[in-house]
Amino acid sequence: MTIASSVILSDQAQRDARRWITERHRDAAGIDYLRTYLADAAVDANASLAAYAVNLEANLEAQEIATNIAQVTALGSLAVTTLAFTTAAQNFAALRAAYQFATQVQAIMIGDFLSARTDAQLQAAFSMTVGQVTTLRTSKLTPAANAAATIRASSGA
C-alpha cells in the first residue's frame, strides 16, 4: 500500500509572512494523515508536500515492520501481522535482524512463528532449497515451536 494522494488543504499567511500549511496524505485504504506546519515564507509548499509523502510512506513502513516484529517476538505463531505497507520479504529481513539481538524467549518465539510458515514461504524468505528448509525445521524451528508451546502452557496462555 502506498500514499495514494497528497494535497494541500490550506496555506494561510500569517502576520509575519510565515504560513500555516495543512496537508492531507491519503493511503490506498482511504486513511488520512494530516500534517500541519508553520512554513517560512519562501518554502515551496508543493515540494515539501511531495517530500513529506515519501517520508510518511517510509515511516508507515517502519511502523508496520516494528509492530509485526513486536507481535512475532512476543506471540510467535500466534502473532497477527499485517502487510499493508510492506512486503513479506521486508519483514523477513527485519526478523533476521531482530533475531541477532533477541532474548532467549524472543528467539524461541521467532522460531515458533517461522515454524508455522509453509515450506514455500521459508524457501522464498531465506533463499533456501527444500532440503535446507527441512533441515531448518528439524534443527531449529520445530524445537522452537515445542519450546513456545511449553512457555505458553506454563504461563497459562
Next chain:
Amino acid sequence: MANVYVRSGAAGAGTGADWANAYTTLALAIAKPIAAGDVLWVSEDHNESTVGSVTLTLPGTAASPNFIYCANHSGTVPPVSADLRATGAVTVTGNNTLTINGSFYCEGLIFTSGNGAGADDLSCGAANSAHTQKYKNCTFAIAGSSTARIRIGPSNINAATYVEWSNCIASFANVANGIYVESAGFVWKNTPLALAGAAVPTTLFSNGQGALAAFIVLEGVDLSAAGSGKTIMGAVTAAQKVILKDCKLGASVTVAASPTSHGSAETMIARSDSGATNYRAEKYSYTGTETTETTIIRAGGATDGATPQSRKLSTTANSRWVLPFEALPIPIWCPVAGAPVTVTLQATSNLAAGAFPNTDDIWLEAEYLGSSLTPQGSFATNTKADNLAAGAAYTSSGVSWAGSPAGGAFAMSVTFTPQQAGPVTLYVKAAKASTIFYVDPRPEGIGHVQRTYAMGAPFPAMVNEALLSGGAALGRGLH
C-alpha cells in the same frame, strides 16, 4: 560511599583507589564491585573504546544513586567543583551496542555506540527494571547505521523509568536515526544546540517495537538543527504525551506527525518557535490540531500587546461529539461567589459563507468551583445534553473578524453559579469533523485572565506546568 577512579591511561595496580591506580574502563570499575551511593570519578582524558557490546549496570537505586563525574585528574583529590570536566569518552565500535542501566547521576561524559551496520543502539535504562538516571553536560552519539537509535527506557516491559538530560547533546550519523522513548518519563532541558553529528534525523522522536507508553518533556532545548522536512514527534503507536516548552525550533519543521489513534501521541508546545515570537501554543492530537493564528482574528480581540491572535482549531475526520477535539485550556479568575455568571468566547469558522455551526459541532465547557465545601470541579456547557439529543444552531454574534473567515461569527456562552471565588478553566471542544474553527481566547463576562494558579487537572506535575504555560500563551498576558 567510596570514591572509585577511572582513567583509560592509568598504568597502576587497577584498584580504583586513586588516579594512578585507576580502573581503565567504567565496566571494570563497576565490576569492582561498587555499591549504591559510590562515586565514580572519570578522568578528563579518559577515552575507552571497546570492540563489543558494553552494558554498564550500576547498583545505585533511586534512594541511593551512584554518582559519575568527569573530572580533571591533575586537580584536587578527591575532585572539587572546579575540577569538573565534560570530555571523558566511553565508546563502543563495530556492530555493537552501549547500554547504561541502573540509577545514578552522571556528569560530563561522551557516550558513543557502535559504528557498524546493525542496530547499534545507545540505551539509557534498557534492562527490565525501573531506572532513575540524570545526566548533565553529556553527549549521546549514534555512530552507526540507519537502524541505530538512542533508546530511553526498557523497550519490552513496562517499568517506571525516569531519564533526565540537562545540557546534553544528541548526535546522529544517519537521517534514519532517532530517539525512541518507551516505558519512561524523559525530560530534556536547558540545552543549546541539542542536535549534532553528521545527520539530523528525519523523525526525532518515535517509539520502538515495544510501543510502550512514555512521557516526554523538552524545556529550553534548541532543536533548530531539525528544520524543513524534519518531524519532531513521529506517528507513534504508543500512548505518549509530549510537551515542548520554551524550545527553539527549526524553521518550517513539522512538530508532530498525524497521531494514529486516540491513545497514541499527543503533542503540545508552549512558547516554542524558530523566530523571535513567544506566543506559539499548539496541540496535536488524533482528533485535531490547535495552532496560534495571527491573520484571522477578532477585531478588538485577544493580543499579547504586540500580536493580535486567535486559536485555530482544525478537526480531523476522527472528531465526533462523544470524543471531540479538546482545545488547550484557558484559565481565568472568577471573583464571584453565590451568584450566576456568564462567560462567552467569540468564534468563527471556515464553514460556508455566513453559515453557523451547531452547539454539538463546537461548544464551550467551564469547570468551576460549584461547591462551597470542596474544590471539586463542577461543569457547565452549552452543548446538547446527550449524544441522542440535537444541537441548536448558533446565530450571528455581530462581531467582526479580520482575515475574511468564511463562516459567520458566533458566540459560545455558558452560565454557572460558582460557590467560591477562584479559578475557572474554559475548554473549547470541537466535534464537527474536518472543520476549522477560530476562537478568540479572550473571555467576556467575568473577571480577567488569571496570571498564575496551579491547575488541578489529572496530569503529572510537568504536564500541569506546561499546560499552564500553554494557558499562559493563551491567556496570561493577553488583554
